[in-house]
Amino acid sequence: MYKLTKDAQLVWNILNGVFIVYKPAGTHYLQVKGTIINNICRDLNRMEVRPPNKYVEIEGETNKEMRVVVRDSYADHPLVVGPRYVPEDFKLNGANLMSKESSGVLVCGVNAGTKLVHNLKLSRLTKFYKIKGMLGQARSNDFSTGAIVEKSTWKHIKRHQIDHMCAAMQGSHQRRMFDVSGLDIQSQAAYDVAVKGPIRPANPMVPMVYSIKCVDFQPPEFTLEVVCINENDAYLKSLASEIGYKLKSTAHCTFLQCTQYGLFNVKDALLSKHWDLQSILDNIQICREILREHPYMLEQEHANLVQESVTQ
Numbered sequence: 366m367y368k369l370t371k372d373a374q375l376v377w378n379i380l381n382g383v384f385i386v387y388k389p390a391g392t393h394y395l396q397v398k399g400t401i402i403n404n405i406c407r408d409l410n411r412m413e414v415r416p417p418n419k420y421v422e423i424e425g426e427t428n429k430e431m432r433v434v435v436r437d438s439y440a441d442h443p444l445v446v447g448p449r450y451v452p453e454d455f456k457l458n459g460a461n462l463m464s465k466e467s468s469g470v471l472v473c474g475v476n477a478g479t480k481l482v483h484n485l486k487l488s489r490l491t492k493f494y495k496i497k498g499m500l501g502q503a504r505s506n507d508f509s510t511g512a513i514v515e516k517s518t519w520k521h522i523k524r525h526q527i528d529h530m531c532a533a534m535q536g537s538h539q540r541r542m543f544d545v546s547g548l549d550i551q552s553q554a555a556y557d558v559a560v561k562g563p564i565r566p567a568n569p570m571v572p573m574v575y576s577i578k579c580v581d582f583q584p585p586e587f588t589l590e591v592v593c594i595n596e597n598d599a600y601l602k603s604l605a606s607e608i609g610y611k612l613k614s615t616a617h618c619t620f621l622q623c624t625q626y627g628l629f630n631v632k633d634a635l636l637s638k639h640w641d642l643q644s645i646l647d648n649i650q651i652c653r654e655i656l657r658e659h660p661y662m663l664e665q666e667h668a669n670l671v672q673e674s675v676t677q
Contacts, residue, residue: 373412373449376642380405381477382649383460383485383656387634390468390620394459397471401640402452405475408642414449417441460485461492461626464598466508469494469623470631475645481656484663489565489594490627491575497620498605500585504617507602517615524582530608531577531589538574542566565594572596577604586619627662628655 370376388397418441425431439445458479460472474482500519504511540550542564548555558564563575574593581588587608591601602618609616624631633651635644656662 371413373409373414376409376412376646377450380475380642380646380649383472383474383478383481383652384645384648385626385629385634385652386471386473386640387631387636388463388468388471389637390466393465394462394471398457398459398473399452400637401473401645402455402457404640405455405642405645406448406450406452409450410448414443417443458482461623463623466510467598467621467623469621470626470629470634471623472626472629475649478649481663485627488627488662488664489569490662491563491592491594492596492623492627493625494589494591494593494596494601495620495622495624496589496591496601496605496618498587498589498608498616499619500587500609500612500614500616502617503606503609503615507599507606507617508621509617509619511617515615517609519585519609519614519616522584522612522614524579526612527579527582527587527608530611531579534604534607535574535577542573563594569595572600574604628659 386397386401388394417437417439419435420438420440422434422436423431424434443449455475456479457473457475460474460482461470463469463471472482472485474480499509500522501517502513503515503517505514543550543555543558548558564573566573572593572595574591574596576590576592578590579587580590587605589604589608591604593601598621601621605616605618622631629652633648635648
């Protein structure tokens with residue numbers, strides 16, 4: 366239906382929902398937001414927009430028969446007042462804001478879809494990341510753009526040591542999940558809580574890692590896959606540095622990519638060349654089907670297990 370209409374007003378009315386874009390590294394979120402809104406304005410203004418308002422003018426001499434003329438009002442003409450659709454007409458928010466160095470899935474809501482984005486944030490969905498690190502150098506900001514503050518040897522580090530360290534970090538976070546919920550990890554109560562889904566701390570500022578593993582090791586570079594919630598980019602970058610320090614060396618992050626947000630996967634994300642109105646409308650339909658099939662993404666029944674355990 367979207368491909369057949371040329372009415373800009375009709376398209377504007379259905380431009381509400383959530384869509385996914387791929388944010389490239391080195392681009393700020395505000396730049397991505399501005400580009401998307403400008404592209405939507407451009408495409409809408411190229412369609413059949415509302416014609417100028419009419420105004421009625423009475424012409425002729427007052428002592429003779431006068432005539433009524435209806436003309437286009439120049440006070441409402443696009444060449445005078447500007448395009449019908451401007452960036453200020455749109456609302457666009459992101460569910461998972463990323464730093465300039467990061468790349469990957471960025472879930473956006475346009476117009477009424479900003480309310481859905483707010484609900485996605487409250488649900489605190491799990492996020493999947495791919496992190497690449499390099500051994501032997503420590504950087505001021507734990508990323509390759511920072512200044513080198515320390516160098517060290519790394520040739521003594523083997524693949525099994527990184528795997529062991531990842532397993533230890535994952536186990537530490539799993540124990541921490543039950544510690545913050547006040548449950549004994551060996552108890553039946555802990556099992557009953559675990560089968561309901563991932564344990565989410567009541568405090569949204571507490572990072573929680575559910576899985577971390579090394580998927581590639583080409584010394585001095587290594588690649589991690591991380592599943593977590595409540596994280597931020599600074600925390601994810603520090604994971605690579607932490608592994609280096611614990612293996613008696615140093616390391617920093619060279620690549621950070623969000624591959625999945627909840628059930629929004631990178632394979633459905635729009636590349637920058639597809640940030641146009643038609644592609645966004647098609648992507649909104651894809652995301653609408655995902656949310657319809659998985660309504661818990663918008664409203665978690667067991668979002669804060671800590672608060673439930675306290676009331677019990």
